Amino acid sequence: NAGVTQTPKFRILKIGQSMTLQCTQDMNHNYMYWYRQDPGMGLKLIYYSVGAGITDKGEVPNGYNVSRSTTEDFPLRLELAAPSQTSVYFCASSPSGGEQFFGPGTRLTVL
Amino acid sequence: KNQVEQSPQSLIILEGKNCTLQCNYTVSPFSNLRWYKQDTGRGPVSLTIMTFSENTKSNGRYTATLDADTKQSSLHITASQLSDSASYICVVRPSTSGTYKYIFGTGTRLKVLA
Numbered sequence: 142n143a144g145v146t147q148t149p150k151f152r153i154l155k156i157g158q159s160m161t162l163q164c165t166q167d168m169n170h171n172y173m174y175w176y177r178q179d180p181g182m183g184l185k186l187i188y189y190s191v192g193a194g195i196t197d198k199g200e201v202p203n204g205y206n207v208s209r210s211t212t213e214d215f216p217l218r219l220e221l222a223a224p225s226q227t228s229v230y231f232c233a234s235s236p237s238g239g240e241q242f243f244g245p246g247t248r249l250t251v252l
Numbered sequence: 253k254n255q256v257e258q259s260p261q262s263l264i265i266l267e268g269k270n271c272t273l274q275c276n277y278t279v280s281p282f283s284n285l286r287w288y289k290q291d292t293g294r295g296p297v298s299l300t301i302m303t304f305s306e307n308t309k310s311n312g313r314y315t316a317t318l319d320a321d322t323k324q325s326s327l328h329i330t331a332s333q334l335s336d337s338a339s340y341i342c343v344v345r346p347s348t349s350g351t352y353k354y355i356f357g358t359g360t361r362l363k364v365l366a
Contacts, residue, residue, distance in 0.1 A: 245294055
């Protein structure tokens with residue numbers, strides 16, 4: 142099992158550009174999450190999903206969108222990148238809302 | 253407000269020494285508390301989970317304790333190794349029905365020196 146994979150590992154965006162952060166898990170987990178981790182701060186939940194076709198907002202959803210068309214994939218979309226979205230983004234999955242398995246992260250810089 | 257506070261923010265110890273990391277939380281009602289280890293440049297990995305009724309749980313050289321009355325948890329690392337250098341994150345799950353939103357601490361950054 143590859144676990145949770147994320148692409149890309151690094152990305153630099155200009156203000157106003159758009160991009161999609163990819164997340165895939167091969168553990169057949171129903172629950173998936175997107176977090177951002179800013180320096181010196183705890184992880185903040187952006188969006189989560191409890192199954193294919195079901196998504197819900199977390200603490201900091203503004204500026205982001207998600208979709209969950211399959212159990213395996215949970216992409217995160219940034220429509221108009223802003224410097225405040227500079228962060229490290231982690232995708233995680235969980236079989237039943239318990240232990241979360243995290244991907245390696247995507248480091249995003251918006252200039 | 254639900255919060256998780258960890259101390260110290262950072263810690264440097266010599267290889268072979270023991271250390272204890274602290275986690276205080278105000279989350280209520282409370283379901284469980286996890287400790288995660290996050291190596292630099294990687295995602296967090298679960299070390300241990302504590303439920304309301306548990307006081308102590310060990311995972312190799314890692315021992316977590318929980319005092320639900322005082323809302324405090326600690327992670328004790330015995331005979332530290334260079335590979336223990338990482339951030340340790342305390343995560344509390346509220347027991348509110350239907351929520352999957354976890355409360356993350358800011359972590360303790362541990363550096364083990366040879």
